[in-house]
Amino acid sequence: MTTEVLVPRGRRPVDLFLVLRVLLAVGWTVVACVTLALGERESSIDHLAAAIADGHVHEVTVAGGLRPGSTGFATQQVRWRSGFVPYVAEVVQRSPGDAAGGDLPSGVPVVRQDIGERLAQRSPDVEVTRVPVRYAGSTLGKWWVPDWVAISGFALVALTLVLLARGPEPRWATRWGWFWTMALAPPFGVPAYLVLGRPRDPVPEGPDRRVTGFPALMLALVFLPLVWVVVTMPF
Structure with missing residues (x-):
């Protein structure tokens, strides 16, 4: 047994x-x-203009800018949505009488006119809404x-x-x-x-390729x- x-x-x-x-x-x-x-996808004003021309954007929000009568420059943020993707772009608004120079942000386009007014004039069918400035914490x-x-x-x-x-x-x-x-x-x-x-494999067969x-x-x-x-x- x-x-x-x-x-x-x-x-x-x-x-x-x-x-x-x-x-x-x-x-x-x-x-x-x-x-x-x-x-929010980082973009540009040129991309926004192309999306508006193609009829993909009908609403835009603008944040920041110079107060009426003030001089100098200020950063403006423009936000819109094309399809399912939210976009954001920055411009520097500079007063017409402001001389060249100054500590401007690098790589940001400069405009002399408020970007919201500019969009309203060039694209009257687009709704422009003013919102408070909102900065993202970081970029990835x-x-x-x-x-x-x-x-x-x-x-x-x-x-x-x-x-x-x-x-x-x-x-x-x-x-x-x-x-x-x-x-x-x-x-x-x-x-x-x-x-x-x-x-x-711990013990590979043949040469190491x-x-x-x-x-x-x-x-x-x-x-x-x-x-x-x-x-x-x-x-």
Whole structure:
């Protein structure tokens, strides 16, 4: 008579790096959704004029500006919605008699006329509403977002780099290969790393054919113009 002894199987150890990769993917998805829900797409007055001419914009809100009779300059914010995307643009209103010079914001177009009056005159069918000035806490790429969204984005960047540096060797590309892909093409590189950057086999068969740092850098530079178009396109 034989007796069978059942030996309980040990639990498989939790793969902490897999858990971190999944959490990062969820975190990036949440930040992207919150950015679309609460953020405003940075744009320009030229884009607004084109949207009005195409009949896509019928309401505009204007914030800030010079008080009647005052001199100097002031920043004005223009907000509108085209489709499901909210947009915001800034201009500097400068009084007609104000001389050149002064500490003007860099990269912001200067107008001599109140932008709300200018829009009302050129596009009488567009409703212009005055609202208080509202500044976004931070910028995340080409989006104005609350501070906590930007902080969350920076934290996710740091954690993604920690996973890349301290985690197991990834597949398809070396650490440097994934780094350059994420650094120069973040809209594509980060999701690709989180999905495809699984650990490589402990004992790989054959030579290491992963993409190394320099080829990844060259490839990312080739696709950099496409990334710039995607990031800056007004939708």
